[in-house]
Amino acid sequence: MSNADIALMAHLMRRAGFGASRDELEQRVNRGYANVVEDLLNPGAANAMPDDLIRRFHSDMAEMRELNSAGAYWMYRMVTTENPLEEKLALFWHSLFATGYSKLNQARALMNQIETFRRHALGDFRTMLIELSKDPAMIIWLDNNDNHKGDINENYGRELLELFSMGIGNYTEDDIKECARAFTGWTLGNVEYMSTRASRDSIWPYSRIAWHFEYRDYDHDDGEKTFLGQTGNFNGDDIVDIIVQQDATARFISTRLFQFFAADHVDDAGAAVISDMMATYFSSGYEIRAVLRTLFNSDYFKSNDARFARVKGPVELVVGAVRMAGTYQQPTFGADQLARHTMYMGQGIFQPPSVEGWHEGAEWIDSGALVERVNFVGKELGDPGNPGVQAIINRLARQADGPLSPDAQVDACVDLLGPLELRDSTRTSLSEFAAEQGPADLRADQRTDADEQRIANLLRLLTATREYQLA
Amino acid sequence: MTTTAAVSAGPVEYIKTVGLTTNQSGRGFINPYDCAFASDGRILVLSHCDTARASLVRVGMLNWDEDYLGEFSPGYGRSTGQWMLPVAIALDRQQNLYVTDEHQHRITVFDLAGNFLRQWGEPGTEPGQMRAPSGIAINDDDVVHVVEQGNNRVQQFTTDGESLGTWGQAGSAPGEFNMPWGIGLDTAANVYVADWRNDRIQKFTPSGEHLSTIGTSGSGPGQLSRPSGVCVDSDGYIYVSDWGNERVQLFNANGEFIQTLRGQATLSKWAQDFMSVNPDESNTRQMANLVPNLPPHYDTPYLVSSQTEPYFWGPVSVRLDADERLFVVESNRHRIQIYQRRQQ
Structure with missing residues (x-):
């Protein structure tokens, strides 16, 4: 095998993973670049460090109450997984859908959110956004537990449009309000007790109780709404249906994936790749796997210009x-x-x-x-x-x-x-x-x-x- | 998902819960890992402590009425007598307390006033040496049995730490172990070992001859997933903390499955005290369903227990007191649920 093949594979594994030893690079070069891309995009068993060993050795990771315990638990997975792209994508989604411990005081809710990202990392963006909207950590982080029929809280509706899907300039303030109305009733189980505990950072009497999603029909505003030019008695999933159909959404998610996996800065050649990724986004039914396939197989990604074009996080x-x-x-x-x-x-x-x-x-x-x-x-x-x-x-x-x-x-x-x-x-x-x-x-x-x-x-x-x- | 029934029909009934989460010294437990019962009625609870609170490692004491009676600790560290990752405790006939430390590969001994008496052990495979000692049990002849998860064996000692012999090696055949954890004894001094990663309990004679095996891998009745503790009552009933399944299972003396406990904790006396001075939490708690229906992706006993407060979560150890009440020590919930078998 040539040095060029090794260098290209090393580039792919730095971006779609966390780097690789020479032995691993040689094995992957023998598989062929396109096959390795498919291997990464269609992960099998992670074969990461088993949970039982972690929980026996680390009582803190078993309980997962502490911030650094949850962080280290995830890092064990990143360090030992055989599916590095799965974890790299979870990291991407964690940065894009940023949710922090400082407000939640619930490390497990954050780790459960990462598991949700992992579960849907390569699937369609619609499902990802719906699961994100049901995610307990996100509900508390952006106050959707305070978003009620007749008394909306716009936080989640606003960030869903601005930071998570379309980007500013592609919707109106009225769209935000209608979006928020559609997500009324999307809350946590036992939300009154859980909110009280979260606000007091309470671990009593018997440590944290992890959160789960609950839909409260009686608290959902089922009235007519007009969102991005469409009118109907929309619920949250209807709103997501409309969001994922937008060009702005295709451009937003393609650009963010490009910047995370290809280059910090988008030049003209990069912009052309993003256009191709947007086309794939629509033709594949919003599938992230397909969008990444377009990126990793692009001449731009494989070129020398793309190498060492990102600062390692x-x-x-x-x-x-x-x-x-x-x-x-x-x-x-x-x-x-x-x-x-x-x-x-x-x-x-x-x-x-x-x-x-x-x-x-x-x-x-x-x-x-x-x-x-x-x-x-x-x-x-x-x-x-x-x-x-x-x-x-x-x-x-x-x-x-x-x-x-x-x-x-x-x-x-x-x-x-x-x-x-x-x-x-x-x-x-x-x-x-x-x-x-x-x-x-x-x-x-x-x-x-x-x-x-x-x-x-x-x-x-x-x-x-x-x-x-x-x- | 619809959560499973808290308890299956059977002779073991719930009595009450003791304990409370804490972040400091004094009343409450921090990742309790084991308990022991002094002849004067004191209940001794080992707080293993997580990384963030390692310096608070200790043995706390209470009585049946849940009066807090104090605590003792040699402190966290590597100095003589100190603990780093203590796992299990047991009392000898003189009421001295033996503590295993899996990180420092040693046993430390204290009197019940908390005075350090002696220690032994160093890492290794030779007799007298240890690797990661976990479970401990002492029989009526003061033979100290130590389970070594790192050496996959049981080692017997005198109370002064002289090795009396070992049995077991790595493997899955009868008499072999895969990271064993807890240990229990019956009235005939037979030895029961929670063979953790082989998902079974093994029964041995007092001298280590293999007698029988209980359990196969799985989550069905009578199956085990990473059992961590075992104890046996005077009628030969065998109680197993089925750690990976977040439950306790009862077997009869023949090893036949009798009953599953999933946990049904209520507020301890200490927890009631907390609620009485925190009415906002108490009021909203009364509105809550603490055994909720969960979304389907919470599909393991561990995840269900993390969301269902009354259920066992991290049931590390099972022990019987002098009245044969069953104490289920839960690390992740910082409490002990207490049960008792109804006489039939």
């Missing part, structure tokens, strides 16, 4: 490093720190800064966040005792017929950690560092701890480069 970065290092494959003492680290980098899981979610791209990087990023990843990939680092060393050892020169070490690490595309200045710095360390003899009968550490040191330094921060 903190969760992508942490999960990618842990997967590469091979750590956290079993329940691990202190795993809640995983969630804390992404928060320190600016992306606390279940803690979006606002209902708009996170501002991505270059805004992920500031001096404080960069130090956190470099320190975390450097620790994971700079330890030769970690299984993934050991696998890299062993791979180099199998290819070695003598001591690896400093330049050969740099070439190998750049290749196996990506392959990355380095600027000349970065390459020079790495070569100088490697030269100071000297050759590394990785042959089984010659290898010392110092030889292994030289490779690990180079990997650690590579993770501090600008290039490694890009996906």
Whole structure:
């Protein structure tokens, strides 16, 4: 297989997943690019870390009362799943339909919302929006529990149109009011008790009681409504039917998917891909799987221009490093720190800064966040005792017929950690560092701890480069 | 979905619930994992504690009337006597309390005033060493039985920590284990082990010869999913905390299924006290249906229990007091539901 094939597959797996080891890349290249896209879009069993092991080892994740417990639980899944696109999409929906712990005080409701995203991640957008409208965390987050017949609360209706489907400028204030009327009666079971507990952050008497959706017919405004030019006795699902038929909705969701999976910025070539994605959106019956298929198979996505055109988000970065290092494959003492680290980098899981979610791209990087990023990843990939680092060393050892020169070490690490595309200045710095360390003899009968550490040191330094921060 | 009946017909009846969630020291439990019964009537409850409240790890004490009698703890940490992930407790004939710590691979011993007496254990596979000790039981001859989930075996000790022998190894054949958890003894000192990841209870002679097996994998009557605890009453009835199915099952001495309990918690005395001073919660609670019909995607016992407060959620341990009342210790609900078998 060619280096170009490996580089293309590495690009796909960085975007549709969290990166991949060289062994995995080679297996996927043998499957062929188009087949791998289909594998990702049609996931089988995740084979992630089993829930029973997690819940036995981590009583906090069993109860899932705490913010970081829920975050770490999800990260276990991201780290160990065989369906990385499923989790990457759940992360996408979590950012798009941003819902935060600060108001809910219910980590389990947020984790249940992620499960809903996972369940509908690749299906049709209509179903996703209906399930979102029934999601207990979203109902509390945007106050639909206070949206009553004859006394509407517009919050959910407004954000459904502005942030979740069409974007501002494509509807009127009257449309918002009519939308809100249609969603009256969409609330939680035992909403009076649950709202009281949520507002008081009550864990008494016997810890949290998770929430579920309830439709209250007597509280639904069944009167006539006019929404986006159509008139009828609309309920919430009728409103969603109208929303998903709009060009604005097709453009909105296609653009957001493009920016998350392809490039932070949309140039002319990217705009053409978005047009193709919009066409697929309608021809497929609003199916996200089909829209992504169009994106991943586009010449634009596969081109060199699209590579390293996104800044890795903190969760992508942490999960990618842990997967590469091979750590956290079993329940691990202190795993809640995983969630804390992404928060320190600016992306606390279940803690979006606002209902708009996170501002991505270059805004992920500031001096404080960069130090956190470099320190975390450097620790994971700079330890030769970690299984993934050991696998890299062993791979180099199998290819070695003598001591690896400093330049050969740099070439190998750049290749196996990506392959990355380095600027000349970065390459020079790495070569100088490697030269100071000297050759590394990785042959089984010659290898010392110092030889292994030289490779690990180079990997650690590579993770501090600008290039490694890009996906 | 329509939730299942709280309890199937059978001889075991609900009595009451004790406990209350708390975030601090004092009255209440934090992820209780096990309980034991002192001869003076004190009920000892081990709060395992989650990550956020690890420093509050302790043994709390109450009596049958739910008077809070205090607590003791050596503190959270690695120093002598301290706990990190305590799992189970048991009393010997001298009323000293033995605590397993699965993270530190050791047993610590205290008197009931909370004074540290001794400890033993280090990670390893040799006799006297341990890996991740979980369940513990002490027979009338003061033989200490420790279940090692990491070594897939049972190890017997003297009360001073001298190893008397081991049995078991990793596997699924009779006498083998897959991450065993709880342990119980009958009046003849036979040993029952909750063979957690093999979804079964195994019965052994006091010296470790395999006698019988109860349960197969599943969620039907008599089937088990990740059983975590087991105890046996004087008539030979076997109570199993069917942790993965979020229920308790009763078997007769022949291992035949008798009854399923799904949980039916009511307000404990401490919970009633909380409600009496929080009328807004009390009033809205009275309007609520705490056993609701749930949407169909809440399709596992675990998810149903997370939404149905009276049901067992995380029933880690089952223990019988001197009057053979059954205490079901629920980690996720921070309480203990108490039942008793009706004499027939």
